[in-house]
Amino acid sequence: MTDPDRIVVRLASPALFVGASADGTGADTDVVTDEHGLPYLPRHRLAARLRTGALSALRVAPDLAEAVDRVFGRSRSHGADRILRTGHAVPGDEVRAAVAHALAGRAEPIRSTLRRAVTDAHTTLESGIEVGPHGAPEPGRLRTNRVLLPGLVLIAPLTWAVPPEEEHWRCLARACLATDQIGRKASRGRGRVDVHLALPDDPDPRATTLALAAPPARAGEDPRP
Template sequence: MSAPDRIVVRLASPALFVGASADGTGADTDVATDEYGLPYLPRHRIAARLRAGARRSAAVAPDLTAAADEVFGRRRSHGRDRMLRLGHAVLGDPVRTAVARALEGRPEPLRIILRRAVTDAYTSLESGTEVGRSGAPEPGRLRTNRVLLPGLTLTSLLTWAVPPGGEHWRILARACLATTQIGLRASRGRGRVDVRLAVPGDDPHATTLRLAAPPRCRRGVHPWPPHR
């Protein structure tokens, strides 16, 4: 059985993910887009949410604490102290290829117009009054936010610095299941997500649940993948 090689993030509600777009869209808060105007979730933000999910999971399964430190690192960093390497969460290759071909050879400013149209297809604008530190609206502080649309599915490729063992897959799968919201204003119902490990041709939900399950102890039955 093949090991997962990606993490799939499906947005179940609009997500406010502040970032810099390729051309700017006039909103007070924008979203991160690539050179084609396609939105993406930066890898460091995904890693931060997964690390938080792993910490919550390890709190009820202390035997996975060491594995969580090895997978995500002991510090808030993306350096050599962690096993897991994540890529940006992006749209699928067919979409990226189609958009790249549509933009190929286009002169400016037509290229900018097309990129903004691509961004508009995956986002929407929301307006509201800015909320202060007390949680109350700030008078006269109307702001426009660009948010990612629900239903968007993004994929982050994963690699390992060293081959993972069963406990590493287990804490990663549980971190995915524990990550149910992402982005800003999560407390207001924004950024609800399903995060799953995926194997090409398999059901990501079933794959993640299988890897998150405790190892079987019955004689002759061994967990997958095997321990190191």
């Protein structure tokens, strides 16, 4: 069986991936975009959320504790001791190619206008009263947040520093299944996601991930479902 080579992140609710956009959108809280105006999830944020998911999954599979340290690093999600390597989670190849083609050869200010249109197509503005450090609203302090629209699918390339073993795949698959929110203001229902491992041209990443997450068959037990 071919091993998965990517992590697929699908937004199930509006999400805040806070950062700097290509041209700035005028919001108090902007969204991180690439040089073409397309939003993406930085690899260190994805790795951090996956490690958190892996740690939460240890409650039902404490035997994977050593695998978690091996896959994600012992102390920091981007530590040099981890064997997992992920890239930024970005829109699919077809989307990125189409946007790059549309921007190719464009001079300013048309290029900036088109980049802003790309960002606007994937995001929306939300306004609300700023919340203080204790969770109470701050009267008279209206803020705008640029959020990603649900339905956006982002793909992160997946590589390993050394060939992974079965328990490493099981650890990563369970981390994906346990990762259900990414981004800021998750406590307010923002950033709900579905995260799965996927093969090239995978017709069912969920099935692929569930198969890898399954516990090993016991001695004498038929591993087939």
